[in-house]
């Protein structure tokens with residue numbers, strides 16, 4: 383029998399470590415309660431798949447993740463993957479911002495070793511809790527040779543998605559995590575099956591490296607619907623944002639009344655990044671609906687606003703040049 387892989391679980395909190403008062407509580411419960419050692423002890427099946435140890439990195443609900451949490455987690459993952467006795471990493475996480483953390487790690491950790499973010503939609507105390515199988519599947523993927531070189535992944539509901547593409551699409555139900563371009567594979571009965579690869583730059587082919595990043599700039603998101611005003615945009619500029627993600631309707635469209643403000647803020651050095659808040663995932667092209675070349679604005683292409691925030695935050699550690707930033711938005 384082949385030696386079992388060594389997998390480290392970095393626990394950060396979320397519903398996968400949540401507990402409710404009653405088995406009927408699938409939506410009302412407290413996240414980030416159960417320590418990682420208890421999660422591991424509750425899954426004797428893990429022993430067959432991998433040699434597992436846990437580290438409690440944080441114990442928080444993921445909506446409270448700050449840039450400092452991303453930095454600390456990224457640096458811990460980067461240190462661990464350098465160790466010969468570590469074959470893969472699993473990060474237990476809240477679902478709310480799992481897609482952001484997974485994309486961040488996909489961009490900045492230089493490794494072929496699998497990095498798997500896992501979460502659950504129901505606490506372990508609920509009927510049909512999804513955390514146990516999700517964790518088992520995540521460890522299967524993190525310990526498998528097939529998962530090497532595929533970038534940071536999110537494993538939930540039997541499905542392997544790229545951390546780059548995946549998004550939480552609904553705030554109830556275990557099938558919440560979907561990618562606009564489809565999943566990469568499936569995990570069934572302790573074995574992973576792969577169907578496609580991410581064509582975007584990540585991990586070993588990324589120009590970004592967490593070990594060279596010690597601070598992250600402030601990037602804010604302003605949500606635009608009908609009757610939008612420039613209040614939030616101006617406030618973000620005042621509080622030192624280096625870029626504003628315009629979470630616009632449709633093509634990342636910008637209301638006529640907003641255009642002069644965004645031009646003015648760009649003139650003061652702030653980057654304006656047009657993204658779309660359409661539900662199924664946007665696709666914003668340069669100079670579609672607004673003359674980005676003329677205004678020196680950027681487009682987030684297919685990244686949703688929260689993913690665009692992550693990429694802008696990382697990219698701005700390396701360059702402030704619009705052409706370079708736009709190249710990065712097309713390549714990652």
Ligand SMILES: NC(=O)CC[C@H](N)C(=O)O
Nearest residue numbers: 396397443444476477478
């Ligand atoms: N399903 C969840 O994990 C949501 C719980 C919490 N809001 C979090 O993101 O940590």
